[in-house]
Amino acid sequence: MIDSSDFRFARIPLTHGNGQMPAIGFGTLIPDPAVTRTITEDALEIGYRHVDCAERYRNEREVGEALQAGCAAAGISREDIFVTTKLWNNNHRPERVEPAFEASRDRLRLDYLDLYLIHTPFAFQPGDDLDSLDQNGNIIYDHGVTLLDTWRAMESLMDHGRCRAIGLSDIGLNELAPLFESARIKPAVIQVEAHPYLPEPKLLEFCTEKGIVFLAGAPLGHGMKSGPLQDPVIASIAARLGKTPAQVLLAWALQRGTALLVKTTTAVRAKENFNVSALPQDAFDEINRIQTRQRLNEVMKTGVPGFIPRVRST
Numbered sequence: 001m002i003d004s005s006d007f008r009f010a011r012i013p014l015t016h017g018n019g020q021m022p023a024i025g026f027g028t029l030i031p032d033p034a035v036t037r038t039i040t041e042d043a044l045e046i047g048y049r050h051v052d053c054a055e056r057y058r059n060e061r062e063v064g065e066a067l068q069a070g071c072a073a074a075g076i077s078r079e080d081i082f083v084t085t086k087l088w089n090n091n092h093r094p095e096r097v098e099p100a101f102e103a104s105r106d107r108l109r110l111d112y113l114d115l116y117l118i119h120t121p122f123a124f125q126p127g128d129d130l131d132s133l134d135q136n137g138n139i140i141y142d143h144g145v146t147l148l149d150t151w152r153a154m155e156s157l158m159d160h161g162r163c164r165a166i167g168l169s170d171i172g173l174n175e176l177a178p179l180f181e182s183a184r185i186k187p188a189v190i191q192v193e194a195h196p197y198l199p200e201p202k203l204l205e206f207c208t209e210k211g212i213v214f215l216a217g218a219p220l221g222h223g224m225k226s227g228p229l230q231d232p233v234i235a236s237i238a239a240r241l242g243k244t245p246a247q248v249l250l251a252w253a254l255q256r257g258t259a260l261l262v263k264t265t266t267a268v269r270a271k272e273n274f275n276v277s278a279l280p281q282d283a284f285d286e287i288n289r290i291q292t293r294q295r296l297n298e299v300m301k302t303g304v305p306g307f308i309p310r311v312r313s314t
Contacts, residue, residue: 004278007254008047014188015211016158016165019114021082021189023254024274025050025215027263029308033062035265040066042267044081045074046274052191052217052261053108054086054119055100056130056308060107068109083108084115084189086169087154088130089303092123092145097153098160105162112162115189118154120170121147122303131304139304147175148182155185165189169217170299173203180210191215194258195228195249196287197294208257219253219260220246222296222306233290237283250276252287 002010002023011020026048030036036059040051044067053063071081085108091100105113123142125132132140157163167189168176180186190207194200194216207214221227228234229245238245246262246269253260255278262273279287299305 002254002257002259004255007251007276007278008274010254012213012259014165014213015186016188019164019188021115021165021213021215021259022048022050023259024048024250024276025052025082025084025259025261026270027052027217027261028059028063029054029057029263030059030265032265033059036062037066037069039265039267039270041070041073043270044070044076046267046271048270048274049076049080050082050084050259052084053104055088055091055104056086056119056305058130060085060104064107064109078111082114083110084117085113086117086119087150088119089122089124090126090128090130090132092118092142092147092150093126094145094149094153096126097150098157101157101163112164115165115167116154116157116163117167117169117189117191118147118150118171120299120303120305121168121175123147123150124303139302141303147179151179151183155183158185167191167212170297170303170305172300173206176203177206180212186210187212189213189215189259191217191261193218193222193295193297193299194253195219195221196231196234196252196290197221197228197292198296199256199288204256204258214258216253216258216260218297219258219262220249227294227296231290231292233286237279237286241279241283244272246273247276248279248283248287251279252284255279255284 125140165188
């Protein structure tokens, strides 16, 4: 359970070593490189100490620059920040995992990474293109490697000491459970879409039982129209408590024991999303009774995340 006395500075212990992950993380899926650097520096100044990145976002270099500048400006030590990045689907072959990890680490300008995730359980054709496409524009999948093969290579990163924890993203219980049983080093974190429209109770229960941190990668429903942010129950609670709908959704996520990521391109919204306080029990229960069920990102069916353009790398 996450300490609700001050969500802003709550940390969740990880199964690997003595690591702790800040419960509120700042996501960097931001198309504009210049904005990426500016808002990441702003996030550090506001108080975020957990930064979530990915090779697939194509802005690790800008995040690394922001971490260097932001930490120096605010006097933040490396040990006080928690940095995650992710292995993309074209690098699932075991021999490609360590080079991909090292390339991300170099772009982020860090001696070690706090957490490295398999971005999706789908393997794409290995190569330099992030999305390997056939002549019809369809993804070419790699059926010659299993998720466990890739996980074994992830475990080796832990052995080398440059990675403090490993986990998976955009994975369901049917894929996670057998991997957990076979893994030498158990997943410390999973990052998945989760919000009142997609609460994932069975997956959350499994993670709680196994000591896996459940990280809600889209606690606001990706900010899409007709999503949780616009739900009348959320709006009513927000008005009643003098909070924004986003603050209500973030508080609900933290109170149910999950960590979360927020993403924005403005410092005002980043500060608002960081200023989260606990909901009264009746409000929390009211959200739990929402019946709408909707997945907003179909990445778990294809391995291709929504909201990221499919283009060849340059």
